[in-house]
Amino acid sequence: MPQIKPVSDLRNYNEILGEVTEGNPVYLTKNGHGRYAIYEIDDVERREAEVRLLYELARGEMSARDEGWIEESVVDKELENAVW
Numbered sequence: 001m002p003q004i005k006p007v008s009d010l011r012n013y014n015e016i017l018g019e020v021t022e023g024n025p026v027y028l029t030k031n032g033h034g035r036y037a038i039y040e041i042d043d044v045e046r047r048e049a050e051v052r053l054l055y056e057l058a059r060g061e062m063s064a065r066d067e068g069w070i071e072e073s074v075v076d077k078e079l080e081n082a083v084w
Contacts, residue, residue: 002025002027003020003024003026003027004026004027004029004034005026005029006028007028007029007035007036010028017038021040022043025038026038
């Protein structure tokens with residue numbers, strides 16, 4: 001269940017920060033409307049990585065549609081020759 005607090009509760013910011021846990025941000029309202037969110041850095045980095053991955057997957061799919069798919073045997077051969 002999300003933590004929702006008025007922004008005025010930030011007067012006791014140590015208490016608010018203590019309620020922020022991984023996967024459970026605290027949302028702050030201003031004048032009764034959602035305005036801010038406090039996340040752990042790991043959550044932000046994970047979301048950014050997910051967005052980058054989805055972007056690259058979409059690029060790959062568009063490339064495959066435009067230029068055609070690569071044969072599995074070609075991919076296998078390239079992976080065998082790749083330097084990791």
